[in-house]
Amino acid sequence: MxxxxxxxxxxxxxxxxxxxxxxxxxxxxxxxxxxxxxxxxxxxxxxxxxxxxxxxxxxxxxxxxxxxxxxxxxxxxxxxxxxxxxxxxxxxxxxxxxxxxxxxxxxxxxxxxxxxxxxxxxxxxGKRVKDLVAYQLGGFTFDAQKQLLTFDGVSKKLTTKESELLNLLAANANNILERNFALKTIWVDDNYFNARSMDVYITKLRKLLKEDANVGIINIHGKGYKLITPQVKEE
Amino acid sequence: MxxxxxxxxxxxxxxxxxxxxxxxxxxxxxxxxxxxxxxxxxxxxxxxxxxxxxxxxxxxxxxxxxxxxxxxxxxxxxxxxxxxxxxxxxxxxxxxxxxxxxxxxxxxxxxxxxxxxxxxxxxxxGKRVKDLVAYQLGGFTFDAQKQLLTFDGVSKKLTTKESELLNLLAANANNILERNFALKTIWVDDNYFNARSMDVYITKLRKLLKEDANVGIINIHGKGYKLITPQVKEE
DNA sequence: CAATCCGCTTAAATAAAGTTAAGTTAAATA
DNA sequence: TATTTAACTTAACTTTATTTAAGCGGATTG
Structure with missing residues (x-):
């Protein structure tokens, strides 16, 4: 162990x-x-x-x-x-x-x-580094590997950027994901335009997630975002 | 021996x-x-x-x-x-x-x-260079050596290019195969036309692979492709 | 409560990828 | 050697992904 x-x-x-x-x-x-x-x-x-x-x-x-x-x-x-x-x-x-x-x-x-x-x-x-990553977010299942978001048996294929962003949010579920951190992780540079681009993707993700009222992305003014999702019992 | x-x-x-x-x-x-x-x-x-x-x-x-x-x-x-x-x-x-x-x-x-x-x-x-060159991709078996893709007992002979591309994808199964790497290794030159040619082969492979819904090729925008296939338990 | 900053949203523009079909080329075969 | 076929490339066009732009609205600060 x-x-x-x-x-x-x-x-x-x-x-x-x-x-x-x-x-x-x-x-x-x-x-x-x-x-x-x-x-x-x-x-x-x-x-x-x-x-x-x-x-x-x-x-x-x-x-x-x-x-x-x-x-x-x-x-x-x-x-x-x-x-x-x-x-x-x-x-x-x-x-x-x-x-x-x-x-x-x-x-x-x-x-x-x-x-x-x-x-x-x-x-x-020869190590298998990435274990399969599937997050349970309320009624959603998000498979970052396959870029698939599933709700009620229906799967939707996410784009690369959507998936990368949701992945970061999910990794920090119920915790704050800092804007700059997300920008540098996904967009390389945290300049104005990339920040606008990220805004657009936040909007897209919110639309995707609104099927389950218990899941959502809230903004922490001046800091970043927090993915709200019912706590899953761990281990 | x-x-x-x-x-x-x-x-x-x-x-x-x-x-x-x-x-x-x-x-x-x-x-x-x-x-x-x-x-x-x-x-x-x-x-x-x-x-x-x-x-x-x-x-x-x-x-x-x-x-x-x-x-x-x-x-x-x-x-x-x-x-x-x-x-x-x-x-x-x-x-x-x-x-x-x-x-x-x-x-x-x-x-x-x-x-x-x-x-x-x-x-x-016709030398045998690599020993294990038979991939299990969901319900498919792909023999890169013989350029054979088998599903449900039915084998299909792939063309050289189809096989080379699938081979690269399979070698990086569930991980990103970079566009440029694939272009340079298979097409030698990573120019515009070869990139279009590769697109065509991605389409062909997708058609071939769609018999098994658990297997597929997803695009990672601006980076490359990922062959999605059920993880095989390793020892 | 104004001024400003920050975030949200929709739409337009650009770039990348996907598809289908028509050309080319070269190998097979007749 | 001519004809046919298969493999691959090129072309034209469509769709999708991402970025840029623009305007609106809420939050924060003095």
Missing amino acids: TDEKIKVLLCEDDENLGMLLREYLQTKGYDADLQPDGEAGYKAFTKKKYDLCVFDVMMPKKDGFALAADVRAINTEVPIIFLTAKSMKEDILQGFKLGADDYLSKPFSMEELLYRIESILRRVK | TDEKIKVLLCEDDENLGMLLREYLQTKGYDADLQPDGEAGYKAFTKKKYDLCVFDVMMPKKDGFALAADVRAINTEVPIIFLTAKSMKEDILQGFKLGADDYLSKPFSMEELLYRIESILRRVK
Whole structure:
């Protein structure tokens, strides 16, 4: 019954981004450590057995590629994901693409990072990471995997964005889901237009959910949203 | 029971790239040799019976096409894959006339190369590369080797493209198969027309799969496709 | 209670994906 | 070698998904 958490080493010099990613991975059940530069990252790697690394390419003291080389010298197996700047030349990118298990060019959504981490863990370790996700929301059943919302035996196929948003809401059911968090998770950037886009999807979800009066999305002014749903007895 | 390794001749002048590829192919069970230029490549080819060649197009002393021509002079059968720099329309055509079986334009991922190698070996030489290639997809059985999709005792022979696409989808069952990855691995080039072509094949596969309501292909807007199939309990 | 900010909704615009059918090409066969 | 067939691509068009725009209404703050 020892459900060991997967240990992730995150090296990112942008503190905001780093903290955000670390927090997100933690909420997703990972044991994520954050280091602000390559040297600190290397030190951390020597002290703990990580299952996966996420390295920013551009970092002070030691860049992500050099760090990866040092890490490879003591461990040839651990998967490495690089976070690269968007304006990287193809030939340089080629190197990363081949030496890395995967790479993500900025800006990316947190969901995307998670997706890549999970697919690598699946490939490399053969672990089944995502257990089937089906939420019970009052009279609704929401299958995030299949993007299907079912009520009274009738299933409706949700679009990708609808499903991603409902998934986040459901994961925080009866708790506040912060606007900015949702935006960064799903839309990458929390700018004005994406915020408007999210508004539109909140409206859509409300329409979908109004068949059951006990389920709904309420707004917490200036903070975010809360998916209200009857508490399901857990375990 | 002599499970002879498949011999691959790799010619690539970029040492980093070459070593990476050689190592990767070796870990995947191939007997891969690396040569740094066309002349050395030719010399190596005369000394050992290779099952497949991977030639970089731009190499010192003798480029990949010249090397291929020389190789063809003594062996008209051995499959050749070219690694090309981006945007080489005419060169590519020339290469194909010389009997290239496939080509990959940089940058590519090692996965992509591996996939090409395997599908060429499957197609051209009829070798059994991967052992388990029979997927259970709900009520369907899909044998990628034989390109057979069976439902309720009735088998249907799929075309090459149908089978390749379903194979990729099945390998990533219940997870996202990225559009670009599929395009690059199956269609080589991820241009507009090939994307339309892939659409057509998605439609075909959906028709084929609709006999079982629990199986289907859903689109992840802007990212790719996901083959939905009942989870099979793993041990 | 005004001014402002934030959120809601509907509609229009754009972009991505889906469908069907008509071309092409190349392999099979007659 | 001509004819037919199958596989695949290209084209034209339809539908769906997502974003942008615009106006309205409620909430918060001074």
